[in-house]
Amino acid sequence: MYLKRVTLHIIALPLVRPFRTAQGVLHTRRLLLLEAEVDDVIGWGECAAFETPFYTAETIETARHVLRDFLIPAARRAPLEHPAQVQTRFGWVRGHPMAKAALEMALWDAWGKLRGVSLASMLGAARKEVPVGVAVGVQEDLNTLLETVGAYRARGYRRVKLKIKPGWDVQPVAAVRRAFPHLPLQVDANAAYTRESAEGLLSLDEYGLLLIEQPLPEDDLPGHARLQARLQTPLCLDESITSPAQARAALELGACRVLNIKPGRVGGLSRAVEIHDLSRSRDVPVWCGGMLESGLGRAANLALAALPGFTLPGDISATERYYREDITAERFVLSADGTLPVPAAPGLGVHVERRLLQRFCMQHDMIDG
Numbered sequence: 001m002y003l004k005r006v007t008l009h010i011i012a013l014p015l016v017r018p019f020r021t022a023q024g025v026l027h028t029r030r031l032l033l034l035e036a037e038v039d040d041v042i043g044w045g046e047c048a049a050f051e052t053p054f055y056t057a058e059t060i061e062t063a064r065h066v067l068r069d070f071l072i073p074a075a076r077r078a079p080l081e082h083p084a085q086v087q088t089r090f091g092w093v094r095g096h097p098m099a100k101a102a103l104e105m106a107l108w109d110a111w112g113k114l115r116g117v118s119l120a121s122m123l124g125a126a127r128k129e130v131p132v133g134v135a136v137g138v139q140e141d142l143n144t145l146l147e148t149v150g151a152y153r154a155r156g157y158r159r160v161k162l163k164i165k166p167g168w169d170v171q172p173v174a175a176v177r178r179a180f181p182h183l184p185l186q187v188d189a190n191a192a193y194t195r196e197s198a199e200g201l202l203s204l205d206e207y208g209l210l211l212i213e214q215p216l217p218e219d220d221l222p223g224h225a226r227l228q229a230r231l232q233t234p235l236c237l238d239e240s241i242t243s244p245a246q247a248r249a250a251l252e253l254g255a256c257r258v259l260n261i262k263p264g265r266v267g268g269l270s271r272a273v274e275i276h277d278l279s280r281s282r283d284v285p286v287w288c289g290g291m292l293e294s295g296l297g298r299a300a301n302l303a304l305a306a307l308p309g310f311t312l313p314g315d316i317s318a319t320e321r322y323y324r325e326d327i328t329a330e331r332f333v334l335s336a337d338g339t340l341p342v343p344a345a346p347g348l349g350v351h352v353e354r355r356l357l358q359r360f361c362m363q364h365d366m367i368d369g
């Protein structure tokens with residue numbers, strides 16, 4: 001297959017609920033989308049980066065620059081035999097995993113459409129639906145938290161993840177556990193603790209959590225290993241895992257017992273599958289994280305999460321959790337038993353509605369030189 005040209009679109013999708021970051025509150029999710037012309041089909045890719053580098057170093061602007069000036073020209077140099085082969089063309093480009101993942105995703109979509117095969121089948125997944133969970137941000141107070149968790153529970157979500165930070169950790173966990181004694185529950189600190197302040201997390205062991213996600217800064221694998229040695233609850237790493245090599249290092253050091261896999265953060269779907277295979281060979285459970293994806297990214301995450309090693313529910317919520325309107329014709333609706341369907345149509349299995357793309361599009365840029 002040959003990548004003829006790529007149009008980069010930046011869209012702004014209004015969020016149903018504001019999303020709080022360290023920088024402030026987002027009311028819309030800006031996303032960089034790739035429309036790739038490959039042979040005679042269009043493949044779509046979505047870049048996970050945000051506008052600001054609060055989660056990892058990449059932003060929409062850095063991804064756009066690296067795609068336009070380096071990755072797209074490298075991919076267009078010669079025909080490709082397989083989507084994952086593009087990684088060898090990217091080999092000389094240091095970092096920028098989200099930019100790389102976005103282009104690889106567009107190639108998977110095109111490859112699937114050319115061959116009439118779904119992404120899930122191409123990745124080796126057989127499940128038709130996957131159990132999913134929901135992430136709950138830091139709330140105003142404990143009552144609001146309990147109401148929010150209760151509402152998601154009533155909708156059928158299989159597990160709940162609470163965002164925690166110093167000053168909002170043991171108390172909210174204790175309150176939710178008291179109100180929902182059997183709820184599969186986990187917490188995510190987004191690297192908000194230091195080695196010293198993380199001492200307080202040892203008392204979370206008594207609440208039967210599935211896992212504690214990324215308490216320490218992403219470059220502190222030894223700190224996570226020391227903390228894991230003293231905790232009964234499994235630690236799970238998110239921000240720290242930027243490649244298969246980093247996943248191997250974390251497991252070898254004993255820095256975690258569970259991995260959160262996001263295709264964007266690890267440089268692409270092919271690398272996400274590599275980390276899945278590595279984890280499975282070591283009996284380490286994995287789950288799929290979320291980045292406030294549109295229907296495109298959600299479709300890709302569902303295909304990935306259908307692989308057999310994804311034994312914990314992912315942060316892949318129904319469309320309505322995030323957006324009243326999305327850019328894909330398909331909306332993902334939670335079933336009564338807390339699952340979402342894995343798309344079965346060729347490629348990503350979803351269709352971009354031009355009308356909606358135009359409505360939410362802020363900027364676009366064609367790259368064919």
Ligand SMILES: [Mg+2]
Binds near residue numbers: 190238239
């Ligand atoms: Mg996380």
